[in-house]
Amino acid sequence: MNENKALAEHALKEIQQLYRIERMADERNLPFEERAKLREELAAPIMKSLEAWMERTYPKVLPQSLIGEAIGYSYSLWPRMKNYLLDGRLKLDNNMAENAIRPIALSRKNFMFCGNHEAAGNTAIICSLLTSCKEQGVNPREWLIDVIGKMPYYQKPGNDENLKKLLPHYWKNEGN
Template sequence: MQVLENSGKKGSSHKGYLWAYHAPADGLVFFDYCPGRDKTGPERILKDFSGVIQTDGYNVYQSLFEKNQSIYHYFCMSHIRRKFDEAVKNDNQRAAWAVGTIGQLYGIEKEIREHMPPLSEGQIVEKRMTKALPILTQLHEWMQQEYPKVLPQSPIGKAIGYALPLMESMRLYALHGDLQIDNNLIENAIRPIALGRRNYLFAGTHDTAQNAAMIYSLFATCKKHGVNPYDWLLDILRKVNDPDYDGKFSDLLPNRWKLNQ
């Protein structure tokens, strides 16, 4: 997100970043604006967190979580696959094999999603351990064998080099029925931000960029819960301005507001 700078120089702007957080079990989305892309933002937000975190392969995450014994960190298969998609023109044989093998993993996830009646978490784990784990192992071993044979700076070399350090942790999703193979659930929530950037071009200040992040968070959470943003906003603005409102403001969050409708 471009943010205007008060530097006196005409047209001067700063490139800030919106960090995206998603709690799938609760359907909550949170965007946090930070002036930079170092670990300061996620370190502040996640300082008291314990549990499982899924991210892309950006190296800041690894340095942030690798020594934290209360966090189990794994990665996104969609980002891994994307690198191999980009390498098809460079090395079709290797890249196509990797894309096809990853496609088998997604085929298993499709079977799980479409199974009727829905599978329990235990049944999902059993299916993933039986069918997905051997494929993950095969893919990992293939990367170890092929990486020394390719140029590290070639597209296929970059694809394998990106994926190889992540593969061991990718086994985590196969061992838990409530985890996802990728973070596409939050990736979909990011799309309106890209559209917004094309419309308003920049934020006026760092403070207004954080305000925009707050609005994006609330509206993305509305979408997760099937809440009409207009109806929600109309109702909660009336309540927060009503001196007789004696409820909790936290109950006005979209996920809780819906329960009272």
């Protein structure tokens, strides 16, 4: 168990270095291109070292142990993870996405009491649209009032393109 703790601490220290590099880029307010260059210079060697460490360490641990599962999971995602080195727009983690969907995930239990499956689905759609408004900086009340007023004119067969224009990000760009 202590051996696994030491292994986990090693991996966490390496990951913390990656976050320090991201914090450095944030503090310098680097544009995406320069952030990618900084990552190539500082983070790429850490990523390469961590990948080699996983390859050496995994055969030495039990696959069902916590550290074995963590290494197996991480290594399986490693090719996609390395993409963050190439593009300064990509984040090191998915925390923003996780935080954005957390309210809906927490509401799942409440959806059980919506009455029926269709009502639960409709509630999920409404929550998704309102969250989209929030992410786009759109006032949900103004958006709903405008969109509900336009719906009868947009719900004609074959009018899907016009319906897309009512989505919060299009609506915002249309100057509403």
